[in-house]
Amino acid sequence: MTAAEYLSKIPEHIADAMRARGVDVDGIISYQYSDMDKDGNFADCWVFFDKEFLYILTGYDKVEKIRGNKKLKASFDFLSIDRIDHSTFKSVEVERYVSTARLIAHKKDESEPAEEILKFSLGIANKMVPLVRHFNDYKEGKTVEYNAREEDELFCPKCGSRYPDPERKICPKCMDKGSVFKRLLGFFKFYKTKLIAYFAMLIISTVFTVISPYLGTKLLYDNVLTQGVDDNLFGEVGLVLGVIIVARILSLLINIGQNYIVGGIIPWVVYDLKVRIFTAMQKLSVGFYTSKQTGSLMTRVNRDSNNIYWFFVDGAPSVVVNVLMFIGVLAIMLYMNWQLSIIVVVMIQLLLFLYRLIQRSFRKLHHARWINEANMSSYISD
CATH class of the missing domain: 1.20.1560.10 (ABC transporter type 1, transmembrane domain)
Structure with a gap:
């Protein structure tokens, strides 16, 4: 997957919100969604980084129905945007806890303590791994590689819908509902005479x-x-x-x-x-x-x-x-x-x-x- 293909997956209403705050979206290297802000409050947050800054866009995703049109329009209710200079960062890491996790940055000066960037629920932790790898590869001077499989595995290859649980590749729209009914009928095998x-x-x-x-x-x-x-x-x-x-x-x-x-x-x-x-x-x-x-x-x-x-x-x-x-x-x-x-x-x-x-x-x-x-x-x- 090329960088252009990777960036094209940024939701349009999020890209518009970034451009409205003076951010060059074309210069973004990697991004990811988070469900909490830095203070641990539930919100729709997006973390990006380019060659100079880490950006944390905070707000709420909204879906509005357009009159006279069956399609829904997504919009972003903006709250704040933080720009963090990552020139002093050596690497970033995901720290996991019992029910939450956080993204922390290790400084080049090892005597300085790690800096907390963002908090998120434990379910988001695995999704932050590609962002961490991209950032660390960039800091080490390596070529940032975008794994298409990493992104595609989040979506059903048949209908394109996102899996409710990325760990279980089951699409509710494409699953064979007849097989579920047959499995339920298996519980009735001891009651055949009564069923007849x-x-x-x-x-x-x-x-x-x-x-x-x-x-x-x-x-x-x-x-x-x-x-x-x-x-x-x-x-x-x-x-x-x-x-x-x-x-x-x-x-x-x-x-x-x-x-x-x-x-x-x-x-x-x-x-x-x-x-x-x-x-x-x-x-x-x-x-x-x-x-x-x-x-x-x-x-x-x-x-x-x-x-x-x-x-x-x-x-x-x-x-x-x-x-x-x-x-x-x-x-x-x-x-x-x-x-x-x-x-x-x-x-x-x-x-x-x-x-x-x-x-x-x-x-x-x-x-x-x-x-x-x-x-x-x-x-x-x-």
């Missing part, structure tokens, strides 16, 4: 739900009530009502059986899942825990496990029932009046389009809610 009975009841219950309106409308209105007043039809009315009542009672009993079966399976599956998660967490390194919020970890274990519970108790059955009901109702509608059915199907496409638009907003809100819950849990735990 459950889905059999689910299908039968759906069939009763679909045919009940047909019995209550088609037979009652078309075959009985349209025949006029006739004493002989009272028996037909009673027969139709009896069929409807029996169908509803059978559907209710089957639903009770479904809930009984799933209520006996899912809690044990969630228990096995939590046991496996805690067992796996015991094998992780201390660095994994120091680089993560406590609340984030507890939210993943507890809340996500509960979400899996409700997915299999309420979510998955609802999807199966709704799909079967849609197919059944559509088949009956086509049988009764195919012209009207086509109009309904066209309207459904419009509803699906609106649903997709709304779902995007819900997804953002769900993500924001998850982050806030994790932060609150971390604050309470710590």
Whole structure:
């Protein structure tokens, strides 16, 4: 990677903020992001160095929505910029602590104490390593080499998105979500018989739900009530009502059986899942825990496990029932009046389009809610 390619990765709004303060961005040798300022306060900081100075740009990254445009515009809320003359520096180093780290500079005069440049959380420490190497190589008169692999490994090669955790090269957008579902189904292998009975009841219950309106409308209105007043039809009315009542009672009993079966399976599956998660967490390194919020970890274990519970108790059955009901109702509608059915199907496409638009907003809100819950849990735990 050339120097120009390396510098082109500086976010445009950060480069503009540097130029506005009289810094020649083209002369920058290396740079890195930090999440704390020198005093240890959380902020969006960028550290740069050129041939004369170390620059520390402090402020807050902001994202603004442009009216009439789907794209978001990034901007920088400037707080301060520090210029540090590094002519007296011999080298820089990252010092790591329990939950934080700092960038320090060693002086050419070894009798002088090291100077603290910047503080940052432990998760940023590894990202500071390239900056440290670039600075030390420059001070030693070596050619500063930019390792493309170092930068590229932070991003998914398929979609270009940054990995949430650089240590784990897993992209949420590109991961095979079907494989995750298959792994979850592996917890149900000890309950095959009950699952077969459950889905059999689910299908039968759906069939009763679909045919009940047909019995209550088609037979009652078309075959009985349209025949006029006739004493002989009272028996037909009673027969139709009896069929409807029996169908509803059978559907209710089957639903009770479904809930009984799933209520006996899912809690044990969630228990096995939590046991496996805690067992796996015991094998992780201390660095994994120091680089993560406590609340984030507890939210993943507890809340996500509960979400899996409700997915299999309420979510998955609802999807199966709704799909079967849609197919059944559509088949009956086509049988009764195919012209009207086509109009309904066209309207459904419009509803699906609106649903997709709304779902995007819900997804953002769900993500924001998850982050806030994790932060609150971390604050309470710590």
